[in-house]
Amino acid sequence: MNYPSGTKKTNLVVKDHNNIIYKNRGMTLESEINLSNEYYQEMDKAYIYKKPTPIKITKVDYPSRDKAVIKEAFFTIPSTTDYNGIYKGKYIDFEAKETKSTTSFTLNNIHPHQIKHLSNVFNHGGIAFVIIRFTSLNETYLLPAEKLLHFVNNINRKSIPLSFIKENAYLLSDGYRPRIDYLKIVDILIGGI
Amino acid sequence: MNYPSGTKKTNLVVKDHNNIIYKNRGMTLESEINLSNEYYQEMDKAYIYKKPTPIKITKVDYPSRDKAVIKEAFFTIPSTTDYNGIYKGKYIDFEAKETKSTTSFTLNNIHPHQIKHLSNVFNHGGIAFVIIRFTSLNETYLLPAEKLLHFVNNINRKSIPLSFIKENAYLLSDGYRPRIDYLKIVDILIGGI
Numbered sequence: 001m002n003y004p005s006g007t008k009k010t011n012l013v014v015k016d017h018n019n020i021i022y023k024n025r026g027m028t029l030e031s032e033i034n035l036s037n038e039y040y041q042e043m044d045k046a047y048i049y050k051k052p053t054p055i056k057i058t059k060v061d062y063p064s065r066d067k068a069v070i071k072e073a074f075f076t077i078p079s080t081t082d083y084n085g086i087y088k089g090k091y092i093d094f095e096a097k098e099t100k101s102t103t104s105f106t107l108n109n110i111h112p113h114q115i116k117h118l119s120n121v122f123n124h125g126g127i128a129f130v131i132i133r134f135t136s137l138n139e140t141y142l143l144p145a146e147k148l149l150h151f152v153n154n155i156n157r158k159s160i161p162l163s164f165i166k167e168n169a170y171l172l173s174d175g176y177r178p179r180i181d182y183l184k185i186v187d188i189l190i191g192g193i
Numbered sequence: 194m195n196y197p198s199g200t201k202k203t204n205l206v207v208k209d210h211n212n213i214i215y216k217n218r219g220m221t222l223e224s225e226i227n228l229s230n231e232y233y234q235e236m237d238k239a240y241i242y243k244k245p246t247p248i249k250i251t252k253v254d255y256p257s258r259d260k261a262v263i264k265e266a267f268f269t270i271p272s273t274t275d276y277n278g279i280y281k282g283k284y285i286d287f288e289a290k291e292t293k294s295t296t297s298f299t300l301n302n303i304h305p306h307q308i309k310h311l312s313n314v315f316n317h318g319g320i321a322f323v324i325i326r327f328t329s330l331n332e333t334y335l336l337p338a339e340k341l342l343h344f345v346n347n348i349n350r351k352s353i354p355l356s357f358i359k360e361n362a363y364l365l366s367d368g369y370r371p372r373i374d375y376l377k378i379v380d381i382l383i384g385g386i
Contacts, residue, residue, distance in 0.1 A: 047313040049273065052247040055263060070248060070266035080242060084277065089318030091284040120240040125282030 027179075029098050029133045029140065033083065036178035040087075046183060048085030048092055054078050079113040087186060091126035093118065098133045104159040105132050107152070115152055118145040127189050131172070131182060132165065141169035142185045220372075222291050222326045222333065226276065229371035233280075239376060241278030241285055247271050272306040280379060284319035286311065291326045297352040298325050300345070308345055311338040320382050324365070324375060325358065334362035335378045 030050075040046040059072035081095040095118070097109045110130065121128040128145035143160075147168040151160055170185045223243075233239040252265035274288040288311070290302050303323065314321040321338035336353075340361040344353055363378045 041313075044316075047317045052245040053250075054245040055248065055250075055266075057246075057248075057266075068268055070263065070268070073248075073250075073263035073266055075261055075263070086284040086314060086317040086319045089284070091279040091282070091319075120234075121279060123237075124240045124279040126279045126284075 029096050029131065030082075032179040033096050033131065033182075036180045036182065037083070037085075039178040040183065046085060046087035046092070048083060048087065050083055051080065054080075077111050077113060079111075080117045081114055087127075087183060088190065090186075090190060091121065091124075092186065093121040093126055093128045094131060096131040096133075098135050100136055101159075102134060102136050102162070104161045105134075105165065106159040108158070115148070119149055122146060122149070127186055129186075129189070131180070132169070134162070140172040140174075140180060141165050142172055142182055143169040144189060222289050222324065223275075225372040226289050226324065226375075229373045229375065230276075230278075232371040233376065239278060239280035239285070241276060241280065243276055244273065247273075270304050270306060272304075273310045274307055280320075280376060281383065283379075283383060284314065284317075285379065286314040286319055286321045287324060289324040289326075291328050293329055294352075295327060295329050295355070297354045298327075298358065299352040301351065308341070312342055315339060315342070320379055322379075322382070324373075325362070327355070333365040333367075333373060334358050335365055335375055336362040337382060 034050060037046075037048045037050075040048060054076045055073045056076045057070050057073045059070070061069045061071050063069065081093055083096065084091070084093040086092060095110060095114055097105070099105050099109065118128040118130070122145045130143045130145070130148055131140060132143060133140040143165060148160075151157075151164060151168075170188070172180050172182055172185065175181050227243060230239075230241045230243075233241060247269045248266045249269045250263050250266045252263070254262045254264050256262065274286055276289065277284070277286040279285060288303060288307055290298070292298050292302065311321040311323070315338045323336045323338070323341055324333060325336060326333040336358060341353075344350075344357060344361075363381070365373050365375055365378065368374050
């Protein structure tokens with residue numbers, strides 16, 4: 001996307017009374033997924049939420065009985081994914097990632113622990129996947145965990161080519177409410193197609 | 194439990210080659226649940242894990258490109274529970290709490306957001322519950338979310354009497370591996386008994 005030089009990328013809020021939809025303009029994949037999840041929850045369709053960021057706390061001050069202030073902490077390598085929840089009684093689990101590349105998705109975007117996590121979820125009968133947005137192409141895909149695992153376990157490459165994604169993932173269309181209707185694809189995954 | 198004065202409560206590690214089991218001695222409910230979850234995972238029986246502690250980060254230093262240090266953060270009121278995961282394809286979600294009381298469990302131990310969370314999980318077909326340990330009695334109960342919700346929505350009291358828990362919850366027995374075999378009770382909940 002092109003922005004006039006000197007203009008800061010901002011998150012536009014789309015108002016209900018406004019018919020103009022600024023598709024993806026300045027809105028991160030994370031924000032769009034959060035909005036979609038809020039919508040699903042309002043509609044009582046699914047209950048999917050973002051997990052807290054994993055950190056390691058090393059110093060805490062207690063200035064008073066109930067007021068703890070963390071004075072030093074570090075971001076730790078996530079052992080699970082960003083999102084999980086429940087839909088139609090099923091356990092749903094996924095990670096969402098953006099890439100600026102126009103040709104491939106680098107695997108070091110996802111930590112080995114997270115791949116193991118998706119594998120665990122899949123093996124126990126959950127619905128696991130990765131949502132990948134190619135920001136420069138303005139294309140967002142849902143790649144089922146089993147396809148990702150197949151790639152990681154069988155193909156000795158450090159990134160997943162877009163061609164593999166086009167063949168094995170589902171293109172997610174942009175919408176208004178929800179912004180990204182990924183549950184449509186989850187329905188297909190549940191159906192086993 | 195009584196400890197000789199001046200002796201610090203320590204978490205004894207039970208070694209495999211050691212036949213002595215120090216039941217609960219100095220081990221928190223959280224540690225025992227974590228060990229049980231590890232055991233379930235090793236046995237490939239279930240995949241249940243602890244969520245990161247929710248915090249609000251207010252100051253971060255970046256001394257170098259990849260090394261962020263959180264300099265100020267605060268513990269936030271949890272909007273979800275401590276544990277969730279997957280068992281027999283089902284979404285499992287629970288909170289674990291200890292109380293020193295011998296007569297009741299104070300409801301302000303569980304935040305309203307967490308009760309709402311358990312309600313959401315239950316309404317979407319998940320298995321939701323609270324594990325409550327009465328440390329002074331050395332009794333641990335699994336209270337299904339629907340029973341907790343029934344109490345919260347219908348009984349105008351700030352704590353759940355032990356008698357209600359005895360009547361509506363399942364007593365969890367101590368074990369070695371797993372320390373707390375709560376999935377035995379989950380099997381009953383899944384069975385709908």
